Amino acid sequence: IEARDAYTDARPGSAAIHARAREVMPGGNTRTVLFYTPFPTAMVRGEGCRLWDADGREYLDLCGEYTAGLFGHSETRILDAVKSAMDRGINLAAVGENEGRLAALICGRFPSVDQVRFTNSGTEANIMALAGARGFTGRTEVLAFRGGYHGGVFTFPVGVPVSPVNLPIPMRFADYNDAAGAAAAIREAGDRLAAVIVEPMQGSGGCIPATRDFLQALREATQETGALLIFDEVMTSRHGFGGLQQRLGITPDMTTFGKYMAGGMSFGAFGGRRDVMAVFDGHKPGAMPHAGTFNNNVLSMAAGCVAMGEIFDEAAAEALFARGETLREACNAAAAKHGVALHFTGVGSMMNPHFRKGPVTAPYKAGAEEEQMRELFFFDMLAAGIYLARRGMVALSLPVTDADCDRFLAAVEEFCAARKPVL
Ligand code: PLP
Numbered sequence: 001i002e003a004r005d006a007y008t009d010a011r012p013g014s015a016a017i018h019a020r021a022r023e024v025m026p027g028g029n030t031r032t033v034l035f036y037t038p039f040p041t042a043m044v045r046g047e048g049c050r051l052w053d054a055d056g057r058e059y060l061d062l063c064g065e066y067t068a069g070l071f072g073h074s075e076t077r078i079l080d081a082v083k084s085a086m087d088r089g090i091n092l093a094a095v096g097e098n099e100g101r102l103a104a105l106i107c108g109r110f111p112s113v114d115q116v117r118f119t120n121s122g123t124e125a126n127i128m129a130l131a132g133a134r135g136f137t138g139r140t141e142v143l144a145f146r147g148g149y150h151g152g153v154f155t156f157p158v159g160v161p162v163s164p165v166n167l168p169i170p171m172r173f174a175d176y177n178d179a180a181g182a183a184a185a186i187r188e189a190g191d192r193l194a195a196v197i198v199e200p201m202q203g204s205g206g207c208i209p210a211t212r213d214f215l216q217a218l219r220e221a222t223q224e225t226g227a228l229l230i231f232d233e234v235m236t237s238r239h240g241f242g243g244l245q246q247r248l249g250i251t252p253d254m255t256t257f258g259k260y261m262a263g264g265m266s267f268g269a270f271g272g273r274r275d276v277m278a279v280f281d282g283h284k285p286g287a288m289p290h291a292g293t294f295n296n297n298v299l300s301m302a303a304g305c306v307a308m309g310e311i312f313d314e315a316a317a318e319a320l321f322a323r324g325e326t327l328r329e330a331c332n333a334a335a336a337k338h339g340v341a342l343h344f345t346g347v348g349s350m351m352n353p354h355f356r357k358g359p360v361t362a363p364y365k366a367g368a369e370e371e372q373m374r375e376l377f378f379f380d381m382l383a384a385g386i387y388l389a390r391r392g393m394v395a396l397s398l399p400v401t402d403a404d405c406d407r408f409l410a411a412v413e414e415f416c417a418a419r420k421p422v423l
Pocket of ligand 1: 126151234268
């Protein structure tokens, strides 16, 4: 309560913005993930990995726009690409050359992707991948995992029953990281199952990495039954030049992308095997439709070519991955030193705190005390000038330095010493 009161007192500007928005938007909000009580901090400016809020407070940005902010807020090559595209017209109602260039960059680095098409978001990318898989197989059902998040209505938190009224397609569910259970579910669904969709690390579910055995079991069972395996790499594609699929050495039939790939502009993409993607080939009679006014919007396409072609190369991907691994290990060592119930899971540059002793190998429904500790962690970090996702997730961006990581580590140590989470 004290931490919340201090938060409220220090942010009259954010409070006023929220109060006005509440009159005309339910909850004063248009992105569920940015909603929290008493009101969310409103940001007015960003530069590199720094943010400034409506009350003039400065923050180290470790939220990294939930991974879409990989390049930071003022990468000059991306700004230049967007400005020069804008100078030539914002929306030309025609194909352009950048979409083919960006497609070639993506096909050239992700092992599963022979061909790709673009969307406006990761949610749409998943909708279209599932539609494509259903069209290709002639089957209807899809298997997803508890704790998974694939955007918009495709959100499946553990312990919350999924209502069929939310879902546009018939779905089955299995437990994440339960290789035998998932393989059995795939075999049981047999020739009704069009696709299995899985995050190779659950992001929203708490940065829980999939085990190799689990993904391998999915690969084998889908090959047996003829269902397509779809990796949702909307968040995890940053974990290597060829995504997490390349790092793990497991190749799905289709992959979906989003977030950072257009340099922070809105973006999504789905791609995969040439024979599967052929269902969208307009040269063929009966091709599936995939329309969308902004699918090839010139700003995202221009920014994406620079982001993927010039900036986020193999060396940049590896350096970011290594920085994240080092930070996560240091945070866990700090928690262990203090003997507290705090454990960071994750892969590379993404990590999430859990207010329990590790290891944490599967998504779970947190108890009330854990949720309270999570809230306190978020408000304590804000008070220390560090901006995280409300669930505590860290997504490092390229401008983050070792000194920034040290600052976060020191804040984690202070939290352990002051709040002493126990469970
Ligand atoms: N898939 C995963 C794994 C995600 O984490 C997200 C967004 O957080 C999405 C899909 C949806 O992407 P978007 O928010 O661009 O619709």
